[in-house]
Amino acid sequence: MTKGLELKSIEGGICAPVGFKAAAVACGLKRSGELDLCLMAADNRCAAAGTFTTNAFKAAPVLVTTRHLEGGHLRAAVVNAGNANACTGERGLRDAESMAGIAARELGIEAQEVAVASTGVIGRYLEMEKIEEGIVEAARRLDAGGGGEAARAIMTTDTRPKEVALDCGGFTLGGMAKGAGMIKPDMATMLAFLTTDAQVETALLSRALREVVEKTFNRITVDGCTSTNDMVLCMAGGASGYRPSEEELKTCLLEACSRLARAIVLDGEGATRFVTVRVYGAADGGEAKTAAMAVADSPLVKTAVFGGDPNWGRVAQAVGAALKGIDPHEVCVDICGIRAMEKGAPAEPFGDIEAAVAGREVVFEVGLGRGGSEAEVWTCDLSYDYVRINAEYHT
Amino acid sequence: MTKGLELKSIEGGICAPVGFKAAAVACGLKRSGELDLCLMAADNRCAAAGTFTTNAFKAAPVLVTTRHLEGGHLRAAVVNAGNANACTGERGLRDAESMAGIAARELGIEAQEVAVASTGVIGRYLEMEKIEEGIVEAARRLDAGGGGEAARAIMTTDTRPKEVALDCGGFTLGGMAKGAGMIKPDMATMLAFLTTDAQVETALLSRALREVVEKTFNRITVDGCTSTNDMVLCMAGGASGYRPSEEELKTCLLEACSRLARAIVLDGEGATRFVTVRVYGAADGGEAKTAAMAVADSPLVKTAVFGGDPNWGRVAQAVGAALKGIDPHEVCVDICGIRAMEKGAPAEPFGDIEAAVAGREVVFEVGLGRGGSEAEVWTCDLSYDYVRINAEYHT
Numbered sequence: 163m164t165k166g167l168e169l170k171s172i173e174g175g176i177c178a179p180v181g182f183k184a185a186a187v188a189c190g191l192k193r194s195g196e197l198d199l200c201l202m203a204a205d206n207r208c209a210a211a212g213t214f215t216t217n218a219f220k221a222a223p224v225l226v227t228t229r230h231l232e233g234g235h236l237r238a239a240v241v242n243a244g245n246a247n248a249c250t251g252e253r254g255l256r257d258a259e260s261m262a263g264i265a266a267r268e269l270g271i272e273a274q275e276v277a278v279a280s281t282g283v284i285g286r287y288l289e290m291e292k293i294e295e296g297i298v299e300a301a302r303r304l305d306a307g308g309g310g311e312a313a314r315a316i317m318t319t320d321t322r323p324k325e326v327a328l329d330c331g332g333f334t335l336g337g338m339a340k341g342a343g344m345i346k347p348d349m350a351t352m353l354a355f356l357t358t359d360a361q362v363e364t365a366l367l368s369r370a371l372r373e374v375v376e377k378t379f380n381r382i383t384v385d386g387c388t389s390t391n392d393m394v395l396c397m398a399g400g401a402s403g404y405r406p407s408e409e410e411l412k413t414c415l416l417e418a419c420s421r422l423a424r425a426i427v428l429d430g431e432g433a434t435r436f437v438t439v440r441v442y443g444a445a446d447g448g449e450a451k452t453a454a455m456a457v458a459d460s461p462l463v464k465t466a467v468f469g470g471d472p473n474w475g476r477v478a479q480a481v482g483a484a485l486k487g488i489d490p491h492e493v494c495v496d497i498c499g500i501r502a503m504e505k506g507a508p509a510e511p512f513g514d515i516e517a518a519v520a521g522r523e524v525v526f527e528v529g530l531g532r533g534g535s536e537a538e539v540w541t542c543d544l545s546y547d548y549v550r551i552n553a554e555y556h557t
Numbered sequence: 558m559t560k561g562l563e564l565k566s567i568e569g570g571i572c573a574p575v576g577f578k579a580a581a582v583a584c585g586l587k588r589s590g591e592l593d594l595c596l597m598a599a600d601n602r603c604a605a606a607g608t609f610t611t612n613a614f615k616a617a618p619v620l621v622t623t624r625h626l627e628g629g630h631l632r633a634a635v636v637n638a639g640n641a642n643a644c645t646g647e648r649g650l651r652d653a654e655s656m657a658g659i660a661a662r663e664l665g666i667e668a669q670e671v672a673v674a675s676t677g678v679i680g681r682y683l684e685m686e687k688i689e690e691g692i693v694e695a696a697r698r699l700d701a702g703g704g705g706e707a708a709r710a711i712m713t714t715d716t717r718p719k720e721v722a723l724d725c726g727g728f729t730l731g732g733m734a735k736g737a738g739m740i741k742p743d744m745a746t747m748l749a750f751l752t753t754d755a756q757v758e759t760a761l762l763s764r765a766l767r768e769v770v771e772k773t774f775n776r777i778t779v780d781g782c783t784s785t786n787d788m789v790l791c792m793a794g795g796a797s798g799y800r801p802s803e804e805e806l807k808t809c810l811l812e813a814c815s816r817l818a819r820a821i822v823l824d825g826e827g828a829t830r831f832v833t834v835r836v837y838g839a840a841d842g843g844e845a846k847t848a849a850m851a852v853a854d855s856p857l858v859k860t861a862v863f864g865g866d867p868n869w870g871r872v873a874q875a876v877g878a879a880l881k882g883i884d885p886h887e888v889c890v891d892i893c894g895i896r897a898m899e900k901g902a903p904a905e906p907f908g909d910i911e912a913a914v915a916g917r918e919v920v921f922e923v924g925l926g927r928g929g930s931e932a933e934v935w936t937c938d939l940s941y942d943y944v945r946i947n948a949e950y951h952t
Binding site for chain 1: 648785875903943
């Protein structure tokens with residue numbers, strides 16, 4: 163953390179910074195009748211930056227928002243859940259543009275100043291009448307107290323909203339995120355929206371966001387599946403009058419994004435335990451991340467964690483399959499701080515690992531003995547409920 | 558198939574070819590008290606070939622058998638289930654050598670002529686007293702009718718033995734396999750043993766086996782996890798006096814390995830449906846296999862299949878995440894012969910895919926529109942029982 167910078171958790175989410183309003187409505191996209199559309203708007207023109215999925219099948223809202231961000235500024239964002247508007251071709255693109263256009267009309271701004279995001283079922287066209295009614299109503303109800311309902315409106319299989327708000331000294335940073343499945347960020351993942359009343363130029367905001375996303379959202383995985391709709395957006399309105407240093411901005415963004423990323427994993431579909439995989443002693447950072455992701459994505463490791471079984475052999479199996487060239491006689495595995503494998507063979511003496519993995523948090527540390535690089539990845543276990551949620555989540 | 562070559566299914570497994578005997582015993586490695594060790598022996602010195610896991614953590618028996626195969630000939634194989642003898646360091650290597658040595662002593666042959674294989678829990682040392690007693694008893698009971706009990710002895714989470722026997726005209730080919738989880742062959746997978754009474758040189762046998770394994774065992778995946786113990790062994794004793802052409806040998810091996818590979822997928826942990834993923838129109842074979850494996854390994858696709866949901870959006874998501882550079886507007890997806898996605902958007906008209914995926918076999922075909930290469934991969938769905946089996950399978 164930056165020396166002298168004190169971060170304090172405060173109530174709220176995206177409307178905690180001065181100058182942001184939001185509202186959410188149920189316009190009929192979710193069969194459950196729950197909130198499914200939200201609008202967030204800034205009093206001022208904001209410097210804005212975003213990171214997006216690397217999936218080749220980028221959803222229409224991802225393509226439209228990427229284009230709208232080219233100017234480096236935004237005033238509003240409109241987000242719907244229940245339908246991802248992905249794999250929907252030209253018609254999907256027109257629908258996403260319409261969403262921005264309707265919001266712009268209601269707010270009296272340019273369509274180019276509106277970001278669009280969608281999440282839900284892939285391969286269905288949006289019901290644009292419902293969307294239009296929803297945006298009109300949300301625009302009428304915009305309020306500085308609307309952050310909480312916005313965080314609920316973007317949920318799909320999430321069981322709880324995910325919000326963060328930080329008093330960063332001279333300015334405030336707020337955020338919300340959604341995501342529980344199809345989570346393996348490769349650049350960003352899921353949807354996350356960050357707001358701040360700090361005064362920040364677009365170039366700095368963009369650089370800081372990219373760097374922080376790489377350390378947070380891009381280090382989590384629930385099921386190894388990179389979504390078509392991933393998007394992290396950050397808008398800086400400047401109402402606080404405070405101009406943070408690059409270091410300060412990054413420190414605050416890192417704290418906020420870390421909390422949202424952890425919240426996504428803790429709410430991973432069917433998750434019962436939070437798992438940290440740390441790989442050290444790698445030849446380089448890429449190798450470390452490859453190995454850590456291989457362990458975190460292994461269904462055998464994840465089901466063992468669900469079963470409370472300290473199955474370090476499955477950890478070794480995953481690392482050895484991912485890095486076929488390593489020397490097994492150099493590899494060590496610790497589970498929750500207890501040595502399980504020592505240079506490729508069972509550690510002696512063999513500690514009481516069973517008790518260690520009975521808790522809500524499990525830590526795997528894998529030493530490769532090849533160099534000085536490391537990487538950390540967060541994931542959850544694989545339970546019956548993951549199967550139930552994804553077998554029942556029908557198109 | 559080679560012109561004129563008629564393959565006929567016959568009763569039996571590894572002892573169907575002339576000159577092979579086997580026996581299985583329960584020596585106490587499986588807690589259940591079931592058969593857990595088998596010995597197979599040939600009357601003649603056999604040309605022998607094998608393919609092995611590419612996992613860096615190669616189990617001790619994999620290393621020992623690789624070394625014993627250097628001479629190109631084998632007389633026997635000893636296999637245990639219940640303990641993989643993997644991640645067991647120097648002591649594990651000595652134990653695997655001892656298994657071969659004990660079998661050789663009992664059979665009056667050289668240790669170098671004995672292959673060793675193990676399957677089961679990773680990271681435990683073998684109980685060598687039980688192993689020795691087991692081998693001694695099995696050697697006394699060797700019989701040409703012992704193939705069936707050998708196929709049962711190598712099972713772990715398998716629910717049924719997997720055998721094949723083919724009358725290939727002038728000669729006979731037999732085989733058995735085990736495998737239900739930790740199945741993503743990367744060279745071979747699981748354990749499979751093939752025997753034949755054909756007269757074949759080692760070089761030809763080796764070449765044919767490698768080629769066939771690439772088209773069969775290396776095209777299946779249950780959970781995307783490449784085991785530490787994968788091994789496919791083929792022994793040719795020559796008792797039939799028939800010398801097949803390379804083409805004949807490959808045709809017969811392909812048929813036998815295809816059947817065993819399909820049997821492994823059908824018995825995949827918790828499997829309720831058999832899934833074929835075919836990718837065509839790829840720029841090259843590697844790209845086709847990468848895309849097909851990505852679909853076959855996606856937990857989102859596999860749970861949708863379990864739920865009977867024709868969720869083609871998840872197929873597109875998996876392909877797009879694996880091949881980030883492709884043009885989504887060229888991609889088509891068919892499910893069980895019905896067009897679901899046409900050039901990146903929902904197909905119109907949209908057929909009755911729900912009914913098609915209700916059966917025991919589901920076929921996904923993905924066209925990339927990039928070239929003339931294709932690949933086919935076999936897998937199964939992801940059900941509650943996969944989680945149960947792997948959460949309860951304790952170390």
